Amino acid sequence: MTTRSLKELEQRDNFISRHIASDGAGYNANEEAALLAAVNAESLEALTSEIVPQDILRPAFLSTGEPTPELAALNRLKAIASQNKVFKSYIGLGYHDTIMPPVVLRNVLENPGWYTAYTPYQPEIAQGRLEALLNFQQMVIDFTGMELANASLLDEGTAAAEAMAMAKRTVRKNKSNTFYLDENCLPQTIDVVRTRAEAFGWDVLVGPAEQAADHDVFGALFQYPGKDGDVKDFTDVIAALHEKDALAAVATDLMALVMLKAPGEMGADIVLGNAQHFGVPMGFGGPHAAFFATRDAYKRSIPGRIIGVSIDAQGNQALRMALQTREQHIRREKANSNICTAQVLLANLSSFYAIYHGPQGLKTIAGRIHRLTDILAKGLQSKGITLSNNQWFDTLTFTVADKAAVKARALAAEINLRDDESLGMGTDTLGVTLSEKTSAADVAELFDVILGEGHGLDVYALDADIISCGSTSIAADLLRSSAFLTHPTFNKYHTEHEMLRYMKRLESKDLAMNHSMITLGSCTMKLNATTEMIPVTWPEFSNIHPFAPKDQTPGYEQLVSELDGYLRDITGFDAICMQPNSGAQGEYAGLLAIKKYHESRGEGHRNVCLIPRSAHGTNPASAQMASMRVVVTECDEQGNVDFADLKQKAEELSDQLSCLMLTYPSTHGVYEKGVKEICDLIHQHGGQVYMDGANLNAQVGVTQPAFIGADVSHMNLHKTFSIPHGGGGPGMGPIGVAAHLAPFVANHAVRPIDDASKGNGAVSAAPYGSASILTISWMYITLMGGSGLRKATQNALLKANYLAKRLSAHYPILYSGLNGRVAHECIVDLRPIKAETGITEVDIAKRLMDYGFHAPTMSFPVAGTFMIEPTESESKAEIDRFADAMIAIKGEIDAVKRGELDAENNPLKNAPHTAMVVTGDWERPYSRELAAFPTNNLGAHKFWPTVGRIDDVYGDRNLICSCPAIENYED
Structure with missing residues (x-):
């Protein structure tokens, strides 16, 4: 019989002992002692004091509470989640209710073999993931009618901003600084594009699509179908833009393209959108994979990663990331963009959705959505309801005489319609977007909501009328005639057994954290505990539309608020902006806040960003995106910032100094002495200190960015706070800021966040970025508590x-x-x-x-x-x-x-x-x-690379970024 007290027993049976493999208070006290003895340290505290400079080392200070047992943490989060009201969502605006095939849900999204892998920079042990991404690229190429696609971007809004930037750097003769936006673009996309354009000093015009070529512009973006559901042919206006040496981008929806003419056939130069419609939950805004396709002529200008086909040392087909010199970590301030995170896990989910259903299955799904929309339209029109759009795929916009009554009936039925007025779109209309989940019974319910009871409409009778008369809701010349998904991969895995085995074959080709440790410096590949992952797929979190009314999302608001409090406690900052959905996006958002702060003080001329030579490649790339001039400072022989060189350049550029971007501990893996003096120096010259959060895992619980002297820092939740890397994404990069910068961080035009930044533009498409994975970091911090977080760092x-x-x-x-x-x-x-x-x-x-x-x-x-x-x-x-x-x-x-x-x-x-x-x-x-x-x-646990060393030069000289013939896949 044990003589330990109940408290001692509880302390020994906690999550900390599972997360930290040598926790001295838990199962592994002897292991911690052995490690300490090996490095000749008396204790963790003694070792910490030997490593961390005394002027920044703090005694235990975190107030995040005691560690919480796993079951208690899950129950607490379940109670928070239960506050959310999961209504049927017909809001649309780029987000759709979907059905993820259970075989994909269980074997990919919930499988650590897929979600714990790293970016495929070592392609010989990432062939499965690379094949899934190549499938994604092929899928996008087929649907868009383009020649080349990348392996995904962060979300549709940022993809549109990247399209604008690509258009500007691609056109040569055209000297315009104006970009045109179709007024029917999604409102969040317009918001993000405006933010990016403002940072570059470009103008944005918003107006009817047909008038785009009437203006002096370097490019234009059209929405297809539009936010109101209307479907238009942009062929003529695209041709007119080309006459003016301007590029045309089209934002679209993959499910709509099952039935609609491909934008490439209209002459589009860039086609982009959100792959969420292919089986990925709404998740209150993310994570979702954006797609981005273009013409082969622009292959060296396209942002993000491209998967290409090459050969290995034995001459066998092998895949890898192509044209890697385009990557920001190599090109730095000359980079096309600062993107270093794709949405690999989500892109793979979408590609598996397409493979599981195949072209015929997708035609059935899209055809059913469209038929139900036709039925709804026919019924409404028969009762005198006026539709705003003449053509549609899945979305109707209409005017009703008794809007308040309709909205009341909808809420009573737990239904969310799109209210254009409440979304800040300034109209008196309502909208409905149907989805894969919509049934005939749902359409009948919508008739009751919109028309009131006693309307006398019958869904199947209306369907018979449509069959008899034919549908005219998509003009004949806009109906898709080209084939898609003809590659055998999309046509052979439609039974669950075959799909399961195909995904398992791909998984077995990849080395992930479920096989062995991944020791990537600066990438912090730590445990992504199963307990932390479970809430991601709870419907109370996964099935919420990002623009759902706030009174339906108190659980999400509490989750974000509590995580906000955790992160403020950890970093010492006064405010947190949760919107950036990658670390690089966080850098960009933080630099924009600094830029706007200087402008608010009449010092908009401050545009020099000092960056040490050892900095991450995203730092100079983000700075150039914020229109800052990068000045590189030297490092000494020990890899530290050369203070004398920094001081000289800060003094020379004092009147122009905007900020310093600093990684701490340094990129060289040491806590530099004098970091407070470095921060003080920058402040003396009127600059701000941006601290790159890549190495925050070495600060948590022992010091703080704000305590050191930083004004803003991003936090890689996918590094420090246990969100898994997903094979190259998702990521989250919220920023912490000092009080004086809080009014200048990102907000959102569609669903404003009620804080000091209200009225500011967005940097990501959703208010809280990839909100559904914030649950992971909330769980991690709650499980660890303040003492566990400090112990993790030590x-x-x-x-x-x-x-x-x-x-x-x-x-x-x-x-x-x-x-x-x-x-x-x-x-x-x-x-x-x-x-x-x-x-x-x-x-x-x-x-x-x-x-x-x-x-x-x-x-x-x-x-x-x-x-x-x-x-x-x-x-x-x-x-x-x-x-x-x-x-x-x-x-x-x-x-x-x-x-x-x-x-x-x-x-x-x-x-x-x-x-x-x-x-x-x-x-x-x-x-x-x-x-x-x-x-x-x-022994029996041998991991076998499935290909030999890959020839990168061959792959770039013989660029193939689509699926090769099926015989090349045969083992």
């Missing part, structure tokens, strides 16, 4: 220093801070190895795959290095397993150096080794065992 420091010490006997550790310690990550210098043996960081990265590991961050921030971050979640055993692999690889390198392994034909140069290679003819001067089973602990 364990991240402990494990990074343990790993650095183990590796330091075999590899040089490039930078260290106080007392020879690193922060939460360390940089291993591989350049001497290359100089001595010709073995490169790429060779080591590929060889790690044979050991069952994803490579650390490669060649950033220093070329020829690995940046390694173990995080607090990994056990000593897993860290040792990774360290053993790195040490064994060093042994192989030494064998090359000694001449025991051939300098070119060796396990590193030939890595990774596939099962086909090691079971085929073998003529290499090393054994099959060394190739595939270099350590004894691989």
Whole structure:
């Protein structure tokens, strides 16, 4: 019988012990002691004081409450969720009620094999995800009638803003600074585009689509179908724009394109939209995958990532991200955009939806939605209701004499109609958008709501009349005639068994967190606990329209409010803007707040952004998007900001200084001394300090950005606060700001947020960005409590220093801070190895795959290095397993150096080794065992890369970004 008290028993059985694999108060006290002994530290507190500069180190200060047990946290969040009222949504405006096939829901969205993977920068162990994304691109190409599509963007509003920016940098002869918006564009899209245009100093005109070419513009955006449901042919106005060397973009809906003429056939240069309609829940605004397609001529201007087809070392088909020089992390201030996050998980969900249903299934779904809309229209017109739109796919706009009574009946029936007046669109009309979930009974109910009882309409009788007379709601020349989804992938997996096995085959090709640790420096691939993930798919969160009336969303408002409080406590900031739906989007939103703050003080001329040379690539890219002039400051030999150089440039540019963008701890993995002096220096010259939140995991509970001196910082919820990376997205990047910046952060025109920023434009399409995944971070913080969060940070420091010490006997550790310690990550210098043996960081990265590991961050921030971050979640055993692999690889390198392994034909140069290679003819001067089973602990758990090393140059020279012939998929 135990002698422990009840409180002791409760403390030992908590989530912290599951999240932190060496929690000294839980199951793993001995492991924490062993790690501390290995790094020669007496305690976590003692180690922390050795690492973090004393002028910024704080004693325990978080007031987020005690750690909450898993069941209690779920019950608490369920009570919050139950406050939301899940009405039938007919609001539309780019968001539709959908049905995710259960086989996709369970085996992709709720499967850590899909949601815990990282961006496919190591394509040899990401072939499944890459194939799913290639399917997404093919799907978009087919529906839009374009030649090239990317692998998704953040949302429709930001995709439209990217289209405007792409049009501006693409046209040459046209010198206009004005972009034209169809007045029938979605209101949130207009809001986001205006924000982006204002930052660039461009003008926006909003008016009838037909008048776009009557103005001096460099491009125009049209909505198809429009927000009111009207369907128009833009062929003539697009041709007129082309005559003026202007580009035409069309925002559209994939489900509508099942029945409608492809925008590419109208001459569109860019086609974009939101793939949410293909089986992804509304989620109060996200996450959703935007799509973006264009012509082949613009392939080097398209924003975001493109998946392309190449070959591996054995000549087999292999996929990877194509044209990577377009990526912001390489081009920096010359980048096309600052996008570094796609919506991979959501794009894959949409592509699987299309594969599951196939072209015939989609025709059935779209045809049914359209027929029900026709029935509703015919019934309303028969009772004297006037429709505003002459053509439609799924949306009707109409005027009623007794609008208040209709709205009252709708609310009584728990139905949300689109009220144009309440949405700030200034009309006296109502709207209805039908969806995949709409039934004949729902249409009958809508008749009762709109007309009142006793109307005498029968849905099936109206249907018979339409069949008899034929539908004219889509003009014949706007009906789709071109085929789509003809590739065999979209035509063979329509039974659940086949679909399940196809998704499993793809999943098995990818290395994710459910297989081994992923030690990516600066990306913080920590545990995404199942408990945290469960609420995402609760209908009270997933089935809410982002523009639902506020009195129906008190649960979401409470969730956001409580998370807001958590994040303010953690960061020390006065206000939080929850809207940015990626870290880069957060950078952009924060810089816009700084820009507007200076303008409000009559100092709009302040436009210089100082950025250390070691900064993340998104920093200079975001600054140029905010029309700031980037001035790079130097780093010293220890990788710290060169204070003398910074001081000189701040003094020289004092009158023009807008801000400094600073990552802390530094990108080099150390807590720089003098960071407060750096902040003070910038403030002395009238500038603001933007702190990049990529390394916030090393601050939580031990210091704060605001305490250090920052004025604004973004928080990568998908890093620090346990939202999974999803194979390259979703992400969330809310920003914290000091009080003086709070009036200048993003708000929303359609559903305004009632705070100091009211009236400001939006940076994302939905008020709270990807709101449904905020549940994950709320759960994480609630489960951990203030003490758990501090302990997580301290364990991240402990494990990074343990790993650095183990590796330091075999590899040089490039930078260290106080007392020879690193922060939460360390940089291993591989350049001497290359100089001595010709073995490169790429060779080591590929060889790690044979050991069952994803490579650390490669060649950033220093070329020829690995940046390694173990995080607090990994056990000593897993860290040792990774360290053993790195040490064994060093042994192989030494064998090359000694001449025991051939300098070119060796396990590193030939890595990774596939099962086909090691079971085929073998003529290499090393054994099959060394190739595939270099350590004894691989055994039955061996992860096999499915392709050999990929030839990137071949892929870019022979660019193919659509699905190849089906025989190429055969194993």
